[in-house]
Amino acid sequence: MYKKTLGIGLLALLSVGATAQTSLQQGAWRAALQRNDGNSIIFNLDIQQQKGKTVFYIVNHPEKMRADDVTIVKDSVFINMPFFESAFRLKIISKDSLSGTWIRKTTSKDIVMPFTATTKQAYRFPAVNGDAAASADGKWKIDFTKGTGSEREAIGQFSQKGNQVTGSILTPSGDYRYLSGIVTGDSLQLSTFDGIHAIVFTGKINKGNITDGNVYSGPVSKEKWTAVKDDNAALSTEQFTKLKDGEDGTLNFSFPDIDGKQVSIKDKRFKNKVVIIQLMGSWCPNCMDETAFLSEYYNKNKQKGIEIVGLAYEYSTDVKRSAASIRKFQKRFDVKYPLLITPATVSDPSRTEKTLPQLTAIKVFPTTLILDKSGKVTEITTDFYGPGTGDYYTRYKAAFEKKIDELLAK
Structure with a gap:
């Protein structure tokens, strides 16, 4: 997560050149970032024609994020994100298909993930298990567990309508911004992409518990999570940074x-x-x-x-x-x-x-x-x-x- 600590992570209004003005299908697209382990981080695009230009939106309901620093050279699309040191380098395969890479700079080497997008399956997650047989709605007390066994606390705040779920997860050091997803059968899937965060949450809902949870973040990061329905869930109130003893509160910078x-x-x-x-x-x-x-x-x-x-x-x-x-x-x-x-x-x-x-x-x-x-x-x-x-x-x-x-x- 990235509010505050380091983390992973198209926002997009894309202004596309003349060669591609009519080549990309308008409407809902499904985008995927491919991880090294074969799992995908899914998010949605909405592509429209506006004032003679092709406009892309990254959709994490209810948010639509835009970017306008885009260059088109023949069938190549170069997108510099409006926030962060993040970019896409794509190829137009057909009017309903894009392929390429997402690149994010860090303090050291770049993170690079393969990217695809299509209109053929415009949903975020498929309802493979039918209608929702469980509910993610409400407040959840969450525990994340890394491979080392270390744990960290969090709160999930979700809203479910039918089988569609939105909301966010909060930790003592920040939140995961807008999460969108689905419940089918007893399976929960949530994801987000905003140019830094690139994350999928999965789990099983059973009588006020979420079990078998996995968090897939960026190209390789993975951790476990569990949750218990708890309307009174609260985070610790630790003060991370304070004035040093003996300081009177005056700064000088x-x-x-x-x-x-x-x-x-x-x-x-x-x-x-x-x-x-x-x-x-x-x-x-x-x-x-x-x-x-x-x-x-x-x-x-x-x-x-x-x-x-x-x-x-x-x-x-x-x-x-x-x-x-x-x-x-x-x-x-x-x-x-x-x-x-x-x-x-x-x-x-x-x-x-x-x-x-x-x-x-x-x-x-x-x-x-x-x-x-x-x-x-x-x-x-x-x-x-x-x-x-x-x-x-x-x-x-x-x-x-x-x-x-x-x-x-x-």
């Missing part, structure tokens, strides 16, 4: 923004303001959701005396590469607050000491710091959950806005 301008927390624009500091990365899907929320909030409320600044921890110390990736967030979400490039990569074990030495280790992304008008840290939170989590997102926004209003009133 200065980093370049994506245009190379140096920005310091001591600058005049932050004086006597309530300041939100977003610790993020352009590789992080939950950071994408938080950026969408913070940008809208800032644009509506900045006149009240608030400021926001994002500190990005990227895959490399190549400033040009980092700026190009962060700029995608800025453009898509109309971000008016500064996004700064820190000198530490997300994988650097000394990233906290190099950037915010007043804090204990930064363990998850995004992490949010809130400063009062005197410039002191009053709160450090890692409990952002995105719009795919429904009520959890609604409650987060309400608590955030209440906290800021209280600080503004002082």
